[in-house]
Amino acid sequence: MRVVEHPILDQLDTSGTVTIYYNDQPIEALEGEPIASALMNAGIRAFRTTAKRHEPRGIFCAIGRCTDCMMIVDGVPNTRTCVTVVRDGMHVRTQDGLGSFERQGAE
Amino acid sequence: MKTIQTDVAIVGAGSAGLSAAYQAATAGADVLVIDENRLPGGQLFKQIHKFFGSREHQAGTRGYRIGQELLSRVEKSGARVWLNTLVYGMEKDCSLGVIHNGEHYVVRAKKVIVAAGAKENYMAFPGSTLPGVMGAGAAQTMINVNRVLPGERILMLGSGNVGLIVSYQLMQAGAEVVALVEGAPRIGGYGVHAGKIRRAGVPIYTSHTIKRVLGTNAVEGVEIVEVGPGFVPIPGTEKKFDVDTVCLAVGLNPMTELIWMAGCAFCFLPAFGGHVPLHDSNMETTVSGLYVAGDVTGVEEASSAMEEGNLAGVAAAESLGLLSPEQAAEKKAEITARLNTLRSGMFGERRRTAKEQQLNSMKHYRAKEAE
Numbered sequence: 001m002r003v004v005e006h007p008i009l010d011q012l013d014t015s016g017t018v019t020i021y022y023n024d025q026p027i028e029a030l031e032g033e034p035i036a037s038a039l040m041n042a043g044i045r046a047f048r049t050t051a052k053r054h055e056p057r058g059i060f061c062a063i064g065r066c067t068d069c070m071m072i073v074d075g076v077p078n079t080r081t082c083v084t085v086v087r088d089g090m091h092v093r094t095q096d097g098l099g100s101f102e103r104q105g106a107e
Numbered sequence: 108m109k110t111i112q113t114d115v116a117i118v119g120a121g122s123a124g125l126s127a128a129y130q131a132a133t134a135g136a137d138v139l140v141i142d143e144n145r146l147p148g149g150q151l152f153k154q155i156h157k158f159f160g161s162r163e164h165q166a167g168t169r170g171y172r173i174g175q176e177l178l179s180r181v182e183k184s185g186a187r188v189w190l191n192t193l194v195y196g197m198e199k200d201c202s203l204g205v206i207h208n209g210e211h212y213v214v215r216a217k218k219v220i221v222a223a224g225a226k227e228n229y230m231a232f233p234g235s236t237l238p239g240v241m242g243a244g245a246a247q248t249m250i251n252v253n254r255v256l257p258g259e260r261i262l263m264l265g266s267g268n269v270g271l272i273v274s275y276q277l278m279q280a281g282a283e284v285v286a287l288v289e290g291a292p293r294i295g296g297y298g299v300h301a302g303k304i305r306r307a308g309v310p311i312y313t314s315h316t317i318k319r320v321l322g323t324n325a326v327e328g329v330e331i332v333e334v335g336p337g338f339v340p341i342p343g344t345e346k347k348f349d350v351d352t353v354c355l356a357v358g359l360n361p362m363t364e365l366i367w368m369a370g371c372a373f374c375f376l377p378a379f380g381g382h383v384p385l386h387d388s389n390m391e392t393t394v395s396g397l398y399v400a401g402d403v404t405g406v407e408e409a410s411s412a413m414e415e416g417n418l419a420g421v422a423a424a425e426s427l428g429l430l431s432p433e434q435a436a437e438k439k440a441e442i443t444a445r446l447n448t449l450r451s452g453m454f455g456e457r458r459r460t461a462k463e464q465q466l467n468s469m470k471h472y473r474a475k476e477a478e
Binding site for chain 1: 281
């Protein structure tokens with residue numbers, strides 16, 4: 001859920017949007033925001049699963065330090081989604097374990 | 108691989124790094140500030156509360172406003188700021204390995220200031236790895252910078268200032284904070300922040316901790332338990348809450364990786380969040396020409412970080428011959444006086460003692476080295 005109205009901060013400008021694809025499903029994102037915030041707004045919480053026990057992981061630090069939010073972004077695994085900004089047409093996939101490089105699909 | 112030469116290279120464009128950049132650049136140094144993030148300001152821009160202290164610390168001004176002012180001063184000072192730029196390593200001679208716009212660079216600076224900041228601590232309990240358990244700072248970034256609510260019903264663990272302030276800011280952003288839990292028998296942060304939480308009707312459970320977080324693929328609830336002496340859980344005192352998010356405000360630790368690589372000597376100070384580099388009153392470490400400032404020298408808060416940055420910037424400029432010893436001494440005396448005020452009073456005393464220990468360890472180190 002977006003924080004649009006705020007008692008201290010200016011109203012959020014939601015005019016500029018792009019579309020990203022989460023496991024091929026289109027999601028609307030705001031221009032300039034990190035992937036993680038677009039996913040969180042869409043109600044997606046599990047970003048990857050662990051190598052051994054395939055347990056879900058999501059956002060922990062949100063500043064690019066902990067690497068819990070890594071996903072496969074445009075074919076590149078281990079991309080920190082909390083510090084990577086969305087781009088129109090971007091493909092974001094749930095990563096299992098260390099992930100692997102994917103061939104770019106048709107865009 | 109290209110080599111960049113500069114007078115002063117600063118790692119980190121947060122409170123400390125920007126302050127150091129301003130001081131060194133206004134003294135006439137060629138300054139390059141490097142930061143991995145896409146925006147400068149470090150963690151200042153998520154601090155939407157009014158700062159504490161006295162007028163010279165901009166008390167009463169909200170953190171993000173302080174960030175905007177600092178940034179505009181740095182822009183006018185002539186310091187260069189490289190964003191989206193990773194410093195992946197430091198050699199013993201303090202040259203930095205840098206990736207900027209996809210290209211590798213070696214940055215060779217006469218003086219290097221590391222102001223890398225700190226990261227949040229983690230706490231383990233059953234369910235602590237479930238999506239929805241996050242750092243309080245992460246939740247703060249989400250609501251105040253990215254403007255997305257991490258959850259609707261939230262339980263906060265930790266009643267230091269971070270736990271208290273972020274709880275309040277979560278409410279301002281529209282979330283419900285169902286409880287604030289603190290392991291110690293009393294609230295850790297300022298009474299004025301705790302008062303705001305209490306007036307909003309949030310129950311504060313001191314001498315309690317999280318027993319477990321419930322859920323399969325994400326947080327669905329949380330169980331807390333009272334703790335007795337030695338933080339031992341008391342059976343039968345469990346309470347369950349229906350929440351979708353659990354925030355951990357259990358301290359921070361300095362991001363000292365680069366400084367370790369450079370071969371600096373360290374000491375262990377729990378009041379500062381762990382291992383911290385030895386430094387002198389100029390913020391210079393045991394490696395000549397390598398300075399530190401801000402949370403990387405020991406976790407405090409943004410105002411102290413800015414003052415340490417000022418100190419490091421002035422000292423670096425002095426050692427480059429850009430400030431006379433008299434000019435530098437005057438500036439350093441003013442900054443040190445302000446730092447001492449920040450480290451005074453009931454809440455500052457512990458940090459003041461720790462800082463004295465750190466400075467004394469440095470003196471001992473240099474005395475031994477001189478033998």
